[in-house]
Amino acid sequence: MSSTASIRPFIHFGEHSYSGRFTDKLVKLLGAEPRLPAGPVTQWHMDLAYAVQSEIEEAACRLVRWAVQETGISTVCLGGGVAQNVKMNSAIFAMDEVSDVFAHPLCSDSGAAAGAALVTCFRETGAHPLPLATLALGPEESSAAIRASLCNAKVAFEQPADVFAMTARALADGLLVGWVDGRAEAGPRALGQRSILADPRAVESRDTVNAVVKQRELWRPFAPAMLASARDRYFDKSTDSRFMTMAFRANAALRRDAPAIVHSDGTSRIQTVHPDVTPAFHRLIQEFAGMTGVPVLLNTSFNIRGEPIVNTTEDALRTFWATGLDMLVLGAEFVVRKEG
Numbered sequence: 001m002s003s004t005a006s007i008r009p010f011i012h013f014g015e016h017s018y019s020g021r022f023t024d025k026l027v028k029l030l031g032a033e034p035r036l037p038a039g040p041v042t043q044w045h046m047d048l049a050y051a052v053q054s055e056i057e058e059a060a061c062r063l064v065r066w067a068v069q070e071t072g073i074s075t076v077c078l079g080g081g082v083a084q085n086v087k088m089n090s091a092i093f094a095m096d097e098v099s100d101v102f103a104h105p106l107c108s109d110s111g112a113a114a115g116a117a118l119v120t121c122f123r124e125t126g127a128h129p130l131p132l133a134t135l136a137l138g139p140e141e142s143s144a145a146i147r148a149s150l151c152n153a154k155v156a157f158e159q160p161a162d163v164f165a166m167t168a169r170a171l172a173d174g175l176l177v178g179w180v181d182g183r184a185e186a187g188p189r190a191l192g193q194r195s196i197l198a199d200p201r202a203v204e205s206r207d208t209v210n211a212v213v214k215q216r217e218l219w220r221p222f223a224p225a226m227l228a229s230a231r232d233r234y235f236d237k238s239t240d241s242r243f244m245t246m247a248f249r250a251n252a253a254l255r256r257d258a259p260a261i262v263h264s265d266g267t268s269r270i271q272t273v274h275p276d277v278t279p280a281f282h283r284l285i286q287e288f289a290g291m292t293g294v295p296v297l298l299n300t301s302f303n304i305r306g307e308p309i310v311n312t313t314e315d316a317l318r319t320f321w322a323t324g325l326d327m328l329v330l331g332a333e334f335v336v337r338k339e340g
Helices: 003-011 024-030 043-071 086-093 111-125 143-152 163-172 203-214 228-234 252-257 279-292 313-322
Strands: 075-078 100-103 177-180 194-198 223-227 247-249 267-269 271-273 296-301 327-330 334-337
Touching (some): 003 024, 043 075, 043 086, 075 086, 086 100, 086 247, 143 313, 163 177, 163 194, 163 279, 163 327, 163 334, 194 203, 203 296, 223 228, 223 279, 228 252, 228 271, 271 279, 313 327
Parallel strands (some): 075 100, 223 271
Antiparallel strands (some): 194 296, 247 267
Protein backbone atom coordinates (compact mmCIF):
# COMPACT_ATOMS: atom_id res chain seq x y z
CA MET A 1 0.00 0.00 0.00
CA SER A 2 1.34 3.45 -0.89
CA SER A 3 1.96 6.03 1.81
CA THR A 4 -0.79 8.19 0.30
CA ALA A 5 -3.33 5.38 0.46
CA SER A 6 -2.33 4.55 4.03
CA ILE A 7 -3.19 8.01 5.34
CA ARG A 8 -6.52 8.38 3.55
CA PRO A 9 -8.54 6.65 6.31
CA PHE A 10 -7.29 9.30 8.74
CA ILE A 11 -8.14 12.22 6.44
CA HIS A 12 -10.93 11.34 3.99
CA PHE A 13 -12.63 8.00 4.57
CA GLY A 14 -14.54 7.44 7.79
CA GLU A 15 -16.58 9.27 10.41
CA HIS A 16 -15.98 13.00 10.79
CA SER A 17 -17.38 13.74 14.23
CA TYR A 18 -14.94 16.56 14.97
CA SER A 19 -13.95 18.13 11.67
CA GLY A 20 -14.21 17.74 7.94
CA ARG A 21 -10.42 17.87 7.80
CA PHE A 22 -9.79 14.51 9.52
CA THR A 23 -11.64 11.38 10.56
CA ASP A 24 -12.31 9.91 13.98
CA LYS A 25 -9.57 7.36 13.26
CA LEU A 26 -6.94 10.07 13.60
CA VAL A 27 -8.40 11.12 16.95
CA LYS A 28 -8.23 7.50 18.13
CA LEU A 29 -4.67 7.14 16.84
CA LEU A 30 -3.47 10.22 18.71
CA GLY A 31 -5.37 9.27 21.85
CA ALA A 32 -6.91 12.67 22.57
CA GLU A 33 -9.87 14.69 21.39
CA PRO A 34 -9.19 17.97 19.55
CA ARG A 35 -8.64 20.97 21.79
CA LEU A 36 -11.46 23.49 21.85
CA PRO A 37 -10.48 27.08 20.93
CA ALA A 38 -10.71 28.28 24.52
CA GLY A 39 -9.19 25.12 26.00
CA PRO A 40 -5.82 24.92 27.75
CA VAL A 41 -2.64 24.30 25.75
CA THR A 42 -0.95 21.38 27.48
CA GLN A 43 2.53 19.96 27.05
CA TRP A 44 0.97 17.21 24.93
CA HIS A 45 -0.42 19.79 22.53
CA MET A 46 2.93 21.54 22.30
CA ASP A 47 4.77 18.26 21.71
CA LEU A 48 2.33 17.28 18.95
CA ALA A 49 2.63 20.67 17.24
CA TYR A 50 6.42 20.47 17.41
CA ALA A 51 6.48 16.94 15.98
CA VAL A 52 4.18 17.83 13.07
CA GLN A 53 6.16 20.97 12.27
CA SER A 54 9.44 19.10 12.40
CA GLU A 55 8.16 16.41 10.03
CA ILE A 56 6.83 19.03 7.58
CA GLU A 57 10.16 20.82 7.49
CA GLU A 58 12.11 17.60 7.05
CA ALA A 59 9.88 16.38 4.21
CA ALA A 60 9.87 19.75 2.41
CA CYS A 61 13.63 20.18 2.65
CA ARG A 62 14.17 16.66 1.37
CA LEU A 63 11.96 17.36 -1.67
CA VAL A 64 13.68 20.67 -2.37
CA ARG A 65 17.13 19.11 -2.07
CA TRP A 66 16.14 16.45 -4.61
CA ALA A 67 14.65 19.05 -6.97
CA VAL A 68 17.76 21.24 -6.86
CA GLN A 69 19.99 18.25 -7.59
CA GLU A 70 17.76 17.14 -10.48
CA THR A 71 17.39 20.54 -12.14
CA GLY A 72 20.45 22.51 -11.08
CA ILE A 73 18.10 25.38 -10.18
CA SER A 74 18.73 26.82 -6.73
CA THR A 75 16.01 29.50 -6.72
CA VAL A 76 12.89 27.93 -5.28
CA CYS A 77 9.23 28.90 -5.70
CA LEU A 78 6.75 27.43 -3.23
CA GLY A 79 3.02 27.04 -3.78
CA GLY A 80 0.04 25.23 -2.32
CA GLY A 81 -1.49 25.82 1.08
CA VAL A 82 1.51 24.36 2.90
CA ALA A 83 3.59 27.30 1.66
CA GLN A 84 1.73 29.47 4.17
CA ASN A 85 3.95 27.72 6.74
CA VAL A 86 6.45 30.51 7.37
CA LYS A 87 8.76 28.40 9.50
CA MET A 88 9.00 25.74 6.79
CA ASN A 89 9.70 28.38 4.15
CA SER A 90 12.49 29.77 6.31
CA ALA A 91 14.02 26.32 6.82
CA ILE A 92 14.16 25.91 3.03
CA PHE A 93 15.75 29.35 2.63
CA ALA A 94 18.43 28.34 5.15
CA MET A 95 19.49 25.29 3.11
CA ASP A 96 23.00 25.44 1.64
CA GLU A 97 21.68 24.23 -1.71
CA VAL A 98 19.15 27.09 -1.99
CA SER A 99 20.06 30.60 -3.12
CA ASP A 100 16.61 32.21 -2.86
CA VAL A 101 12.98 31.38 -2.04
CA PHE A 102 9.68 32.90 -3.14
CA ALA A 103 6.59 31.60 -1.37
CA HIS A 104 3.47 32.68 -3.21
CA PRO A 105 1.26 34.69 -0.85
CA LEU A 106 -1.99 33.38 -2.37
CA CYS A 107 -1.19 29.71 -1.97
CA SER A 108 -3.94 27.21 -2.76
CA ASP A 109 -4.53 23.82 -4.37
CA SER A 110 -4.75 25.56 -7.75
CA GLY A 111 -1.08 26.57 -7.59
CA ALA A 112 0.22 23.51 -9.43
CA ALA A 113 -2.27 24.00 -12.26
CA ALA A 114 -1.45 27.71 -12.52
CA GLY A 115 2.27 26.93 -12.53
CA ALA A 116 1.85 24.35 -15.27
CA ALA A 117 -0.09 26.87 -17.37
CA LEU A 118 2.60 29.51 -16.92
CA VAL A 119 5.36 27.06 -17.88
CA THR A 120 3.45 26.01 -20.99
CA CYS A 121 2.84 29.64 -21.93
CA PHE A 122 6.56 30.37 -21.62
CA ARG A 123 7.55 27.35 -23.69
CA GLU A 124 5.06 28.18 -26.42
CA THR A 125 5.41 31.97 -26.58
CA GLY A 126 8.48 32.99 -24.58
CA ALA A 127 6.26 35.20 -22.40
CA HIS A 128 6.52 35.07 -18.65
CA PRO A 129 4.68 36.96 -15.89
CA LEU A 130 6.18 40.02 -14.26
CA PRO A 131 7.23 39.66 -10.62
CA LEU A 132 4.31 39.95 -8.21
CA ALA A 133 4.63 43.37 -6.57
CA THR A 134 1.39 43.94 -4.67
CA LEU A 135 -1.70 42.20 -3.35
CA ALA A 136 -3.78 45.39 -3.23
CA LEU A 137 -6.36 43.84 -5.52
CA GLY A 138 -9.58 44.36 -3.59
CA PRO A 139 -12.14 47.18 -3.47
CA GLU A 140 -11.33 50.77 -2.58
CA GLU A 141 -13.55 53.53 -1.22
CA SER A 142 -13.26 57.11 -2.43
CA SER A 143 -12.77 60.03 -0.04
CA ALA A 144 -16.38 61.03 -0.65
CA ALA A 145 -17.62 57.55 0.27
CA ILE A 146 -15.52 57.49 3.44
CA ARG A 147 -16.83 60.91 4.46
CA ALA A 148 -20.42 59.84 3.80
CA SER A 149 -20.01 56.75 5.98
CA LEU A 150 -18.52 58.79 8.82
CA CYS A 151 -21.30 61.36 8.63
CA ASN A 152 -23.95 58.66 8.45
CA ALA A 153 -22.53 57.06 11.61
CA LYS A 154 -22.42 60.51 13.29
CA VAL A 155 -18.74 60.02 14.05
CA ALA A 156 -16.58 63.06 14.78
CA PHE A 157 -13.51 63.12 12.54
CA GLU A 158 -10.71 65.43 11.53
CA GLN A 159 -8.64 65.99 8.40
CA PRO A 160 -5.16 67.00 9.57
CA ALA A 161 -2.77 68.90 7.35
CA ASP A 162 -0.23 66.08 7.71
CA VAL A 163 -1.87 62.78 8.59
CA PHE A 164 1.45 60.95 8.35
CA ALA A 165 3.18 63.08 10.96
CA MET A 166 0.12 62.92 13.23
CA THR A 167 -0.12 59.13 12.96
CA ALA A 168 3.62 58.61 13.42
CA ARG A 169 3.56 60.78 16.54
CA ALA A 170 0.61 58.81 17.95
CA LEU A 171 2.47 55.54 17.35
CA ALA A 172 5.68 56.89 18.89
CA ASP A 173 3.62 57.90 21.94
CA GLY A 174 2.40 54.33 22.36
CA LEU A 175 -1.08 54.59 20.82
CA LEU A 176 -2.60 51.74 18.81
CA VAL A 177 -3.76 52.74 15.34
CA GLY A 178 -6.14 51.19 12.83
CA TRP A 179 -4.90 52.05 9.32
CA VAL A 180 -7.03 51.81 6.15
CA ASP A 181 -5.57 52.91 2.81
CA GLY A 182 -6.42 52.19 -0.80
CA ARG A 183 -7.52 48.83 -2.10
CA ALA A 184 -7.95 45.92 0.30
CA GLU A 185 -5.32 43.18 0.31
CA ALA A 186 -5.93 39.74 -1.14
CA GLY A 187 -4.83 36.84 1.01
CA PRO A 188 -4.43 36.35 4.76
CA ARG A 189 -1.86 39.06 5.56
CA ALA A 190 -2.29 42.77 6.23
CA LEU A 191 0.25 44.64 4.13
CA GLY A 192 -0.45 48.29 4.86
CA GLN A 193 -3.93 48.54 3.37
CA ARG A 194 -5.96 47.15 6.31
CA SER A 195 -3.58 47.07 9.27
CA ILE A 196 -3.38 47.53 13.02
CA LEU A 197 -0.14 49.34 13.82
CA ALA A 198 1.87 49.82 16.99
CA ASP A 199 5.30 50.91 18.23
CA PRO A 200 7.71 47.94 17.85
CA ARG A 201 10.13 49.34 20.43
CA ALA A 202 7.94 48.36 23.39
CA VAL A 203 7.07 44.75 24.21
CA GLU A 204 4.08 46.15 26.09
CA SER A 205 2.62 47.28 22.76
CA ARG A 206 2.68 43.72 21.47
CA ASP A 207 1.02 42.36 24.60
CA THR A 208 -1.67 45.05 24.49
CA VAL A 209 -2.48 44.31 20.85
CA ASN A 210 -2.76 40.60 21.66
CA ALA A 211 -4.90 41.08 24.76
CA VAL A 212 -7.34 43.91 23.98
CA VAL A 213 -7.36 44.12 20.18
CA LYS A 214 -6.64 40.75 18.59
CA GLN A 215 -7.96 38.88 21.66
CA ARG A 216 -5.64 35.92 21.20
CA GLU A 217 -2.88 34.06 23.03
CA LEU A 218 0.01 36.19 24.28
CA TRP A 219 2.66 33.91 22.73
CA ARG A 220 1.57 34.65 19.18
CA PRO A 221 4.16 36.65 17.23
CA PHE A 222 3.63 39.87 15.30
CA ALA A 223 5.31 40.91 12.09
CA PRO A 224 7.40 43.98 11.39
CA ALA A 225 6.68 46.18 8.39
CA MET A 226 10.00 47.82 7.59
CA LEU A 227 11.42 50.01 4.88
CA ALA A 228 12.95 47.78 2.23
CA SER A 229 16.11 49.87 2.49
CA ALA A 230 16.49 48.81 6.15
CA ARG A 231 16.46 45.03 5.58
CA ASP A 232 20.23 44.58 5.50
CA ARG A 233 20.52 46.66 8.66
CA TYR A 234 18.50 44.13 10.66
CA PHE A 235 19.21 40.73 9.08
CA ASP A 236 22.53 39.12 8.23
CA LYS A 237 20.86 36.79 5.71
CA SER A 238 17.51 37.55 4.11
CA THR A 239 15.69 38.17 0.85
CA ASP A 240 13.04 40.62 -0.29
CA SER A 241 9.87 39.52 1.52
CA ARG A 242 6.95 41.76 0.58
CA PHE A 243 4.13 39.46 1.68
CA MET A 244 5.08 38.17 5.16
CA THR A 245 5.73 34.65 3.89
CA MET A 246 9.30 34.37 5.23
CA ALA A 247 10.99 34.74 8.59
CA PHE A 248 14.67 35.49 9.12
CA ARG A 249 16.95 35.48 12.13
CA ALA A 250 17.03 38.94 13.67
CA ASN A 251 20.44 40.40 14.41
CA ALA A 252 21.39 42.38 17.49
CA ALA A 253 20.29 45.68 15.94
CA LEU A 254 16.69 44.53 15.44
CA ARG A 255 16.54 42.90 18.86
CA ARG A 256 17.65 46.22 20.33
CA ASP A 257 15.54 48.56 18.19
CA ALA A 258 12.28 46.59 17.89
CA PRO A 259 12.00 43.80 20.48
CA ALA A 260 8.20 43.61 20.15
CA ILE A 261 8.45 42.02 16.70
CA VAL A 262 11.22 39.50 17.42
CA HIS A 263 9.71 36.09 18.14
CA SER A 264 10.84 33.85 20.99
CA ASP A 265 12.88 31.76 18.51
CA GLY A 266 14.88 34.83 17.49
CA THR A 267 13.26 35.32 14.09
CA SER A 268 10.98 37.95 12.53
CA ARG A 269 8.39 37.43 9.77
CA ILE A 270 8.98 40.63 7.89
CA GLN A 271 7.22 42.73 5.28
CA THR A 272 9.58 44.84 3.22
CA VAL A 273 7.80 48.06 2.22
CA HIS A 274 8.66 49.72 -1.10
CA PRO A 275 7.80 53.34 -1.99
CA ASP A 276 6.53 52.48 -5.47
CA VAL A 277 4.15 49.79 -4.18
CA THR A 278 2.57 51.24 -1.01
CA PRO A 279 3.62 54.91 -1.04
CA ALA A 280 1.37 56.03 1.84
CA PHE A 281 2.48 53.20 4.13
CA HIS A 282 6.10 53.78 3.17
CA ARG A 283 5.79 57.46 4.01
CA LEU A 284 4.24 56.67 7.38
CA ILE A 285 7.14 54.40 8.32
CA GLN A 286 9.57 57.09 7.13
CA GLU A 287 7.87 59.61 9.42
CA PHE A 288 8.08 57.19 12.33
CA ALA A 289 11.75 56.54 11.57
CA GLY A 290 12.43 60.29 11.53
CA MET A 291 10.96 60.61 15.02
CA THR A 292 12.39 57.44 16.58
CA GLY A 293 15.33 56.31 14.46
CA VAL A 294 13.55 52.96 13.89
CA PRO A 295 12.25 52.35 10.32
CA VAL A 296 9.89 49.61 11.51
CA LEU A 297 6.26 49.30 12.65
CA LEU A 298 4.47 46.42 14.33
CA ASN A 299 1.86 45.42 11.73
CA THR A 300 -1.00 42.97 12.10
CA SER A 301 -4.30 42.46 10.31
CA PHE A 302 -7.17 44.82 11.06
CA ASN A 303 -9.62 42.36 12.59
CA ILE A 304 -10.37 40.54 15.80
CA ARG A 305 -10.25 36.78 16.33
CA GLY A 306 -12.84 34.90 14.33
CA GLU A 307 -13.64 37.77 11.94
CA PRO A 308 -12.30 38.60 8.46
CA ILE A 309 -10.02 41.56 7.85
CA VAL A 310 -12.05 44.77 7.62
CA ASN A 311 -12.98 45.96 4.15
CA THR A 312 -15.27 48.99 4.26
CA THR A 313 -15.36 52.08 6.47
CA GLU A 314 -18.30 50.57 8.36
CA ASP A 315 -16.23 47.43 9.03
CA ALA A 316 -13.34 49.53 10.30
CA LEU A 317 -15.60 51.58 12.60
CA ARG A 318 -17.18 48.49 14.14
CA THR A 319 -13.81 46.93 14.90
CA PHE A 320 -12.39 50.25 16.10
CA TRP A 321 -15.14 50.81 18.67
CA ALA A 322 -15.14 47.14 19.75
CA THR A 323 -11.43 46.99 20.59
CA GLY A 324 -8.70 48.81 22.45
CA LEU A 325 -7.56 50.83 19.44
CA ASP A 326 -6.89 54.50 20.14
CA MET A 327 -7.01 56.04 16.67
CA LEU A 328 -8.42 55.19 13.25
CA VAL A 329 -6.98 56.54 10.00
CA LEU A 330 -9.15 56.15 6.92
CA GLY A 331 -7.89 56.77 3.42
CA ALA A 332 -4.72 58.38 4.81
CA GLU A 333 -6.92 61.46 5.20
CA PHE A 334 -9.60 61.08 7.89
CA VAL A 335 -8.75 60.55 11.55
CA VAL A 336 -11.13 59.29 14.24
CA ARG A 337 -10.10 59.32 17.88
CA LYS A 338 -11.53 57.81 21.03
CA GLU A 339 -12.33 60.18 23.86
CA GLY A 340 -10.41 60.05 27.10
